[in-house]
Amino acid sequence: MSGRGQVRFDGIVKMHGEFAALKGVTFDIEPGEFFALLGPSGSGKSTTLRILAGLDAPSAGRVFIDGQDITAADACDRDIAMVFQSYALYPHMTVYENIAFPLEMAKMSKAEIAPAVREAARKVAIEHLLERKPGQLSGGQQQRCALARAIVRKARLFLLDEPLSNLDAKLRLETRTELKKLQRSLGVTAVYVTHDQEEAMTLADRMAVFMAGEIQQIGRPADVFAKPNSIDVAAFIGSPPMNLIPARYKDGGVEIAGRRLETGLKEAGERNVVAGIRPGAVRIAAGGIPAVVELVEDLGDTAILDLDCSGISIRARVSDGDVPSEGAALSITARPADIHLFDATTRRRL
Amino acid sequence: MPDNAAAIPTSGNLGRVLARRERRFAAALLAPAFLALLATTTFPLLFLVGTSTFRMDLAMPFADGFVGFENYRTLLADDRFWSSLLVSLIYTGSTVVLQVALGLALALLVMDMKRGQGWFRVIAILPVVLSPAVVGMIWRTFMLAPEFGIVDYLAINAGLGSKNWLGDPLLAMVSVIVIHTWQWTPFAFMVLLASLASLPEDIYEAARLDRASAWQRFRRITLPLLRPAIVMVVIMRTMVALTAFAAIFTVTGGGPGTATEILNLYAYRKSFTELSIGYGSALAVALLVVTILISGVLFALRRAK
Numbered sequence: 113m114s115g116r117g118q119v120r121f122d123g124i125v126k127m128h129g130e131f132a133a134l135k136g137v138t139f140d141i142e143p144g145e146f147f148a149l150l151g152p153s154g155s156g157k158s159t160t161l162r163i164l165a166g167l168d169a170p171s172a173g174r175v176f177i178d179g180q181d182i183t184a185a186d187a188c189d190r191d192i193a194m195v196f197q198s199y200a201l202y203p204h205m206t207v208y209e210n211i212a213f214p215l216e217m218a219k220m221s222k223a224e225i226a227p228a229v230r231e232a233a234r235k236v237a238i239e240h241l242l243e244r245k246p247g248q249l250s251g252g253q254q255q256r257c258a259l260a261r262a263i264v265r266k267a268r269l270f271l272l273d274e275p276l277s278n279l280d281a282k283l284r285l286e287t288r289t290e291l292k293k294l295q296r297s298l299g300v301t302a303v304y305v306t307h308d309q310e311e312a313m314t315l316a317d318r319m320a321v322f323m324a325g326e327i328q329q330i331g332r333p334a335d336v337f338a339k340p341n342s343i344d345v346a347a348f349i350g351s352p353p354m355n356l357i358p359a360r361y362k363d364g365g366v367e368i369a370g371r372r373l374e375t376g377l378k379e380a381g382e383r384n385v386v387a388g389i390r391p392g393a394v395r396i397a398a399g400g401i402p403a404v405v406e407l408v409e410d411l412g413d414t415a416i417l418d419l420d421c422s423g424i425s426i427r428a429r430v431s432d433g434d435v436p437s438e439g440a441a442l443s444i445t446a447r448p449a450d451i452h453l454f455d456a457t458t459r460r461r462l
Numbered sequence: 463m464p465d466n467a468a469a470i471p472t473s474g475n476l477g478r479v480l481a482r483r484e485r486r487f488a489a490a491l492l493a494p495a496f497l498a499l500l501a502t503t504t505f506p507l508l509f510l511v512g513t514s515t516f517r518m519d520l521a522m523p524f525a526d527g528f529v530g531f532e533n534y535r536t537l538l539a540d541d542r543f544w545s546s547l548l549v550s551l552i553y554t555g556s557t558v559v560l561q562v563a564l565g566l567a568l569a570l571l572v573m574d575m576k577r578g579q580g581w582f583r584v585i586a587i588l589p590v591v592l593s594p595a596v597v598g599m600i601w602r603t604f605m606l607a608p609e610f611g612i613v614d615y616l617a618i619n620a621g622l623g624s625k626n627w628l629g630d631p632l633l634a635m636v637s638v639i640v641i642h643t644w645q646w647t648p649f650a651f652m653v654l655l656a657s658l659a660s661l662p663e664d665i666y667e668a669a670r671l672d673r674a675s676a677w678q679r680f681r682r683i684t685l686p687l688l689r690p691a692i693v694m695v696v697i698m699r700t701m702v703a704l705t706a707f708a709a710i711f712t713v714t715g716g717g718p719g720t721a722t723e724i725l726n727l728y729a730y731r732k733s734f735t736e737l738s739i740g741y742g743s744a745l746a747v748a749l750l751v752v753t754i755l756i757s758g759v760l761f762a763l764r765r766a767k
């Protein structure tokens with residue numbers, strides 16, 4: 113199946129009247145890749161997916177699938193399966209009929225359809241609900257039904273718009289794993305929309321981070337996490353979010369709350385920067401920035417500390433063993449490699 | 463518990479008291495309308511059934527008297543009754559089918575219109591607000607009159623020649639069917655358009671991605687989802703068409719001969735032209751029975767899946 117499902121977005125613009133939902137989006141997806149579109153609500157993820165599916169036409173730019181310009185092709189002719197954010201199940205059909213519908217449209221025989229439907233339903237654990245109508249299902253069950261309808265047909269491209277948003281935590285984890293295995297075994301290209309960065313991190317081979325209709329960064333999740341290229345991406349990815357502290361850079365170090373921390377950047381000169389330190393990278397060690405513990409959020413295996421460093425609040429994640437109590441005074445520091453530096457005016461990574 | 467606790471109703475008790483109070487209030491609100499309905503529908507209906515068991519001939523008052531089921535026996539042997547019943551059924555069947563088919567086609571067309579929907583709705587609703595008698599007059603004079611009527615004029619120009627639209631039995635039947643359809647298709651159109659507009663858009667997008675053609679989307683999605691609305695329109699229009707009167711009365715008066723004489727019109731002619739009130743009443747009761755039977759069947763169909 114490799115070689116099928118290559119996608120190219122070339123300068124896609126989508127206008128709603130005066131409002132630009134997408135402001136020139138360009139990316140490539142390799143065949144067989146699991147590609148995530150990650151971004152906050154309203155950033156244009158669904159819009160991108162709908163243009164790829166052929167449900168909306170872009171205002172400018174071109175879409176290619178497998179090297180073919182399909183910008184003007186109808187959704188029917190694109191051979192794409194999609195899970196809608198709103199599920200879009202056929203309300204008058206049973207779950208079985210819903211899942212069977214794409215196969216019927218592909219003119220498969222009844223004898224072939226029945227096992228395929230059961231298999232798809234089994235993969236998302238709804239084989240006991242086949243006789244129900246969508247109105248008699250819970251949100252999560254509807255979502256799984258929509259998922260089954262999409263995977264039952266071997267389309268060349270598989271689009272998922274937040275397909276797990278309504279599942280409970282346990283089911284979400286299970287389905288996530290199932291989805292990843294499924295995509296691997298089919299070797300099909302998947303484009304996955306989510307605003308949950310953990311989902312994108314665990315599932316995707318590569319991801320694109322959307323903000324306000326633009327792609328901020330494309331790359332492997334680990335790379336994006338390790339080297340966010342702007343303040344916005346840094347603030348969006350990681351939980352709890354990265355500490356972003358306005359600071360003064362001078363000759364390879366930053367000054368925070370009156371103390372100097374060495375950074376990885378070796379550059380002479382002085383400038384205003386924003387220093388980013390992930391909560392997990394904050395170390396409690398003598399000789400660093402003095403801090404007072406304001407609040408402890410115990411998460412079981414780790415704890416999040418809200419620290420006050422003479423007016424600047426910083427969050428730190430510590431493992432279970434050495435949790436300080438609230439009100440304790442301590443000193444924090446970070447390794448030079450763990451300090452991300454961003455330009456205060458352009459908001460780009462330095 | 464202190465004494466006065468007994469005076470306060472417990473929660474279950476309170477609920478029942480409130481429910482009873484509400485029911486009494488509802489009954490009081492309903493009473494005037496209910497009495498008015500009783501006086502204007504139930505009572506005349508009973509009177510009609512009573513009358514149908516009498517011989518009541520204004521032309522021969524000396525022969526009047528109670529005859530039991532005699533009128534109904536006459537009716538079953540009356541060829542003109544059976545032919546008027548047939549005309550009624552043809553008239554009803556064809557107008558209802560045409561209204562639903564045309565109304566649905568129009569609704570689908572208008573749904574796809576980007577602009578001008580509002581105007582179309584306003585114009586489309588106009589025939590409905592006209593009185594059927596006025597519609598009948600308009601068609602008889604303005605549309606179907608020989609030489610000068612618009613339809614006849616078009617027929618002449620199309621090379622069909624001038625036709626006697628209301629004088630020829632077949633053409634007269636076609637004409638009254640067209641007139642009724644013309645007046646009432648907008649009703650079906652409006653109802654179906656409203657229910658079409660309420661269908662979710664995303665399932666059509668899903669169907670497109672599932673590679674259903676336009677026809678398959680119509681057959682497998684639109685039609686089943688519109689079914690309740692269509693059945694409702696069929697039921698309502700059937701009942702009205704079965705008891706139609708004014709338009710046919712003004713256009714053909716049932717003629718030529720009895721070509722467009724629906725059951726309703728026959729009952730009217732018997733009662734008020736031939737002044738056989740007793741037999742006319744029996745015909746009216748027969749129409750009532752037919753209407754109830756047909757709507758019963760339709761309602762049963764609606765309930766069946």
Ligand SMILES: Nc1ncnc2c1ncn2[C@@H]1O[C@H](COP(=O)(O)OP(=O)(O)OP(=O)(O)O)[C@@H](O)[C@H]1O
Pocket residue numbers: 128131133151152153154155156157158159160197307
């Ligand atoms: N028909 C429309 N008219 C005007 N604006 C629209 C229209 N459809 C979408 N938008 C706007 O386009 C932007 C992008 O919408 P989109 O649905 O792609 O967001 P999203 O990233 O999928 O968000 P979410 O995570 O909430 O689903 C939003 O700001 C939205 O308000």
Ligand SMILES: [Mg+2]
Pocket residue numbers: 157158159197273
């Ligand atoms: Mg969305």
